[in-house]
Amino acid sequence: MTSSALAPAPTLTAADFARVVSLAHEWAGLAIPAGKEGLVHSRLARRLRETGHATFTAYLDWLQTAAGRDERTAVVDLLTTNKTDFFREPAHFDYLVQHVLPAVVARGTPLRLWSAGCSSGEEPYTLAMVLREELPAGYDVRILATDISTRIVERARQGRYTADQMAGVSEARRKRWFTQQPSPTGVQFTVSRELREWIRFAHLNLMGEWPMKGPFDAILCRNVMIYFDKPTQARLVQRYWELLAPGGHLFVGHSESLTSLEHRYRYVQPAVYAR
Numbered sequence: 001m002t003s004s005a006l007a008p009a010p011t012l013t014a015a016d017f018a019r020v021v022s023l024a025h026e027w028a029g030l031a032i033p034a035g036k037e038g039l040v041h042s043r044l045a046r047r048l049r050e051t052g053h054a055t056f057t058a059y060l061d062w063l064q065t066a067a068g069r070d071e072r073t074a075v076v077d078l079l080t081t082n083k084t085d086f087f088r089e090p091a092h093f094d095y096l097v098q099h100v101l102p103a104v105v106a107r108g109t110p111l112r113l114w115s116a117g118c119s120s121g122e123e124p125y126t127l128a129m130v131l132r133e134e135l136p137a138g139y140d141v142r143i144l145a146t147d148i149s150t151r152i153v154e155r156a157r158q159g160r161y162t163a164d165q166m167a168g169v170s171e172a173r174r175k176r177w178f179t180q181q182p183s184p185t186g187v188q189f190t191v192s193r194e195l196r197e198w199i200r201f202a203h204l205n206l207m208g209e210w211p212m213k214g215p216f217d218a219i220l221c222r223n224v225m226i227y228f229d230k231p232t233q234a235r236l237v238q239r240y241w242e243l244l245a246p247g248g249h250l251f252v253g254h255s256e257s258l259t260s261l262e263h264r265y266r267y268v269q270p271a272v273y274a275r
């Protein structure tokens, strides 16, 4: 047992908690509700030890210096979840196939999509599978896939999944779009080159500057806005509006809705809106 394992757990004071709340909001738009002291403590205490800080106050002071800048990503990562799945909320992919793709193909324009908050890549790779299956060969497609977590974007880029993570992918699709190798934990599935070549993964904090100009035919920002407060959500959906082509679609998570926000979208069906 190491001496750090014997050290008492650091205390999170009310002032420390208030600082975490304020910094997480400033850096990533996160809205941490009152009463989440236990969660903040349990998620961050290990990082104090790993970065050599004895107290939350010292750790937070360091985070606010240039030297602690990279660690901010780790904090945001620990305070959010990367939970995702292939074909999560499948009605959205059906809607794309039935409505978005036919309209784009009829116009003959390139297809531009953005998976905003793409986590470990299941969402953009699901898009790529569906598009490969539905669009004429050679169609001009680009999918931008971004996340605030550099760690998770790197995992997405690698495109390697365990059998458990592949639960939502049919046997036929596993054979068609993945290669399989034995791994120490069972089988490892690796995304094919054809799915990768349409996707550009990038690190992007939705609260910061956006280098891309659009227009996008669809933006998927699903199960991301749950972390943000209402004013932040309203600003974000307005910024999406400006990057969507006229008639373009915004997909949000099924537990999210624009109902209580001021916005200009046309409601299409649950969690689907159009500019």
Ligand SMILES: C[S@@+](CC[C@H](N)C(=O)[O-])C[C@H]1O[C@@H](n2cnc3c(N)ncnc32)[C@H](O)[C@@H]1O
Pocket (backbone or CB within 6 Å): 027, 028, 029, 077, 080, 081, 082, 083, 084, 085, 088, 116, 117, 118, 119, 120, 123, 146, 147, 148, 149, 152, 204, 205, 206, 207, 221, 222, 223, 224, 227, 253
């Ligand atoms: C629960 S996952 C959702 C993944 C996928 N969109 C889905 O629906 O399955 C939420 C993702 O949002 C990302 N996220 C949280 N705050 C963010 C921010 N300010 N900018 C960009 N991504 C953010 C997290 O890192 C996480 O990967």
